[in-house]
Amino acid sequence: MPHLLDYRRLFVRERVAVIKLTDTYDLLDPDTQAVVGVARENVSGLVKFFRLLIDKSLMPTTVEIAPGENQPPVLIIKRNVGFLRKKVTVFDAQGGQLGYFKSKILSLGGGFLVYSPDGQQFADVKGDWKGWNFKFLDATGQEMGLVTKKWAGLGKELFTSADNYIVEIKxxxxxxxxxxxxxIAIDTVLKEKQ
Known part of the structure; x- marks a missing residue:
């Protein structure tokens, strides 16, 4: 079985819950439906308490991506407190910064500017006008990958806020x-209130 970060296609499935203060996502191989990883929000008890009072999209969060339950993370995603322009920083398993995203202020479909650890913009995540499909573009505009929402059925969409995404990497x-x-950043930053 390939390492989690070697997959070219992943199905990201948010776990369904009627009331929840943290999010958990299963990462599946779309061909076999086998769970190949998990992304779990890891926030303090104080942040969980404040989420009862304040919109959680305004609160800081950390998401750890691991190859399985109770395994050490291979990626750590941290979102700062932000109102207009949020920053999401991505770290590897050793805590080294891989890069960061800054949300776009004025964008029809939403998206991020992607920066290297030294602050150089090298890519763009652009959403379509519906805001459910995103392209990961390099500095020349060449497509590096896609993040697309996968419809899960009317009942689930009407009664939960859980989202499913397919990640395809060229x-x-x-x-x-x-x-x-x-x-994960698209869901926690752009879509959390929808």
């Missing part, structure tokens, strides 16, 4: 970790 793309992180 061959030759070296930024698998950032594209996988982008799918």
């Amino acid at each position: 061959e030759g793309t070296a930024n698998n970790a950032l594209l996988i992180a982008a799918a």
Whole structure:
């Protein structure tokens, strides 16, 4: 079985719950439906308490992506407190910064600017006008990958806020970790209130 970060396609499925203060996502191989990883929000008890009073999209959060339950993370995503322009930083398992996203202020479909650890913009995550499909583009505008919402059925969409996404990474793309992180960042930053 490939390492979690070596997959070219992943199905990101948010776990369904009627009331929840933290999010958990299963990462599946879309061909076999086998769970190949988990992304779990890890916030303090104080932040959980404040989420009862304040919109959780305004609160800081940390999401750890691991190859399985109770395994050490291979990626860590941290979102700061923000109102207009949020920043999401991506770290590897050793705590080294891989890059960061900054949300766009004025964008029809939403999206992020993608930066290297030294602050150089090198890619763009652009949403379509519906805001459910995103392209990961390099500095020349070449597509590196896609994050698309997968419809899960009318009942689930009407009665829960759970989202499902397919992450597709083009061959030759070296930024698998950032594209996988982008799918989670889209849900926690852009779509959390929808």
